[in-house]
Amino acid sequence: MLNLILIKRITLLTTMKSVHSLEANLNEKLGIVIFHGWSEGCEVTTQYEEAIQSIRSYLDSSERLTVYFKFQFFDTHSLSYIFCIIKLLDTHHRQGKKVAVKWGWQSSTSIMKLMGEDFKELCDFPFEVFEQ
Known part of the structure; x- marks a missing residue:
């Protein structure tokens, strides 16, 4: 019986995790990047690495960029990428x-x-924390 309960719980967690996902979009025309959703687990590593490379490349040839972070949740793994x-x-x-x-x-x-306010303290560039 215990094994059956654990299997159901893992299945439920897996199903829930697939509903919660991270999206990262760069709009070069507007000069904005938007990160939103749930950012957790190692599966977001590739998304962040690609986003960082895109931001770097974009800023190498552009003069301005605004990055929007609109997370419902992020974990410590994601924190290092942010x-x-x-x-x-x-x-x-x-x-x-x-x-x-x-x-x-x-x-x-x-x-x-609170996390946004903490990051804002580290920055010398415009950093706005707002309620969505």
Whole structure:
């Protein structure tokens, strides 16, 4: 009986995880990147690596970029990638590029507000924390 309960729980967690996903979109015409959704687990590694490379390439040939973070949730694995993106933006800011972050949070996820405020303290470029 215990094995059956564990199998049902794993199946439920797997099903739930597939519903929650991370999306990252770069709109070169508008000069914006939007990250939204649930960012968790090692399966987001490729998405973040591709996004970081896209941001780097875009800023090498463009003067401005605004990055929107609109997470419902992210884990510590994702945190390191978010920090890398913010460091990358800071590097380009120091080179004279106009970069900005807009960090959205929902009232049901106040921890996301706190994380945004913590990141904002690290930045010398425009960083807005707003309720979605």
